[in-house]
Amino acid sequence: EVQLLDSGGGLVQPGGSLRLSCAASGFTFSSYAMNWVRQAPSKGLEWVSALSAGGGSTYYADYVKGRFTISRDNSKNTLYLQMNSLRAEDTAVYYCAKAGRDSLAAGGTTSGWFDPWGQGTLVTVSS
Amino acid sequence: SYVLTQPPSVSVAPGQTARITCGGNNIGSKSVHWYQQKPGQAPVLVVYDDRDRPSGIPERFSGSNSGNTATLTISRVEAGDEADYYCQVWDTSNDHVVFGGGTKLTVL
Numbered sequence: 394e395v396q397l398l399d400s401g402g403g404l405v406q407p408g409g410s411l412r413l414s415c416a417a418s419g420f421t422f423s424s425y426a427m428n429w430v431r432q433a434p435s436k437g438l439e440w441v442s443a444l445s446a447g448g449g450s451t452y453y454a455d456y457v458k459g460r461f462t463i464s465r466d467n468s469k470n471t472l473y474l475q476m477n478s479l480r481a482e483d484t485a486v487y488y489c490a491k492a493g494r495d496s497l498a499a500g501g502t503t504s505g506w507f508d509p510w511g512q513g514t515l516v517t518v519s520s
Numbered sequence: 521s522y523v524l525t526q527p528p529s530v531s532v533a534p535g536q537t538a539r540i541t542c543g544g545n546n547i548g549s550k551s552v553h554w555y556q557q558k559p560g561q562a563p564v565l566v567v568y569d570d571r572d573r574p575s576g577i578p579e580r581f582s583g584s585n586s587g588n589t590a591t592l593t594i595s596r597v598e599a600g601d602e603a604d605y606y607c608q609v610w611d612t613s614n615d616h617v618v619f620g621g622g623t624k625l626t627v628l
Contacts, residue, residue: 428617438555438563438606440617452615488562493553504610506553508574510562 395419395509397489402514409479409518415472415489415511423447423467426492426503429474430510431485441487442474443503446496452503457483479518486513522611524620531626538594540623542607545588550609552590554583557622558603566605567592594625602627 401413415427429441442463443452451463462475472489490507492499499505525543532538542552552570555563565574567583570590580595594601607620 430617430619437604437622438557438608438619440619443615443617454616493565493568503615504612505551506565506568506608507555507563508565508568510564512562 395491397491397509397511399487399489399511399514402487402516404517404519405479406520407480407518410475410477411479411516413474413476413487413489413514413516415474417470417472417491420491421495422465422470424495424497426496426499426505427463427465427472428490428492428503428507429463429472429487430490430507431483431487431516432513433482433485436485439485444472445501445503446492450503476516479516481518484516484518486515488513521614521616522609522618524607524609524618526605526607526620526623528621529624529626531628532594532597533628534597534599536597538597538601538625540592540594540605540607540625542590542592542620543588544590544609547588547590547609548586550585550612552583552585553608554581554592555606555608556601556603557606563606597625597627599627601625 398416460478489511493506493508554567557563570585571583
């Protein structure tokens with residue numbers, strides 16, 4: 394069974410840093426692009442970042458570019474999101490999500506759908 | 521950047537058909553994916569590549585995409601279908617992912 398376990402959330406002051414982790418199991422982690430998606434309280438889904446299967450290509454939404462860094466350790470089947478210079482508007486539940494098709498089928502891109510998603514981890518930025 | 525527009529809410533009686541739209545400029549040229557999210561839970565994929573269903577998703581869920589509108593259709597709606605639904609595409613101009621604003625489906 395494919396499983397994604399998000400962790401690392403918590404309360405942090407504005408300007409602070411936090412690192413999220415997503416532990417994957419049940420599939421060949423190194424063959425799939427991975428993404429982070431967030432959801433502010435009572436708001437919709439908002440894409441944050443994507444990382445190619447091999448880790449060589451990264452993509453960021455404009456509102457986190459320069460502050461967040463996505464990375465992966467394929468030997469540990471784990472995805473990360475390093476979040477720096479956090480702002481109140483970054484408060485949200487953060488989900489990791491696996492690409493729906495492997496890198497070969499996706500032509501090496503990060504395109505496509507997300508399946509499955511992790512359970513989410515809550516990040517609260519507040520003084 | 522690419523924008524997807526969904527109605528904030530749709531209401532339907534049990535047993536009837538719900539149609540949730542997702543509008544975007546020439547969205548018919550893109551692959552559209554749909555997610556269901558119930559309160560306190562992570563999103564679940566219900567339709568991918570416009571009209572394909574993952575294993576385990578009932579045949580009552582179907583999708584279509586043409587012109588400037590993609591549609592998620594839920595036939596014979598049940599109380600358990602009450603949830604928020606989101607459409608999603610991949611923006612080829614910048615390799616970014618775009619979500620619609622979400623539609624709350626209420627079963628009367």
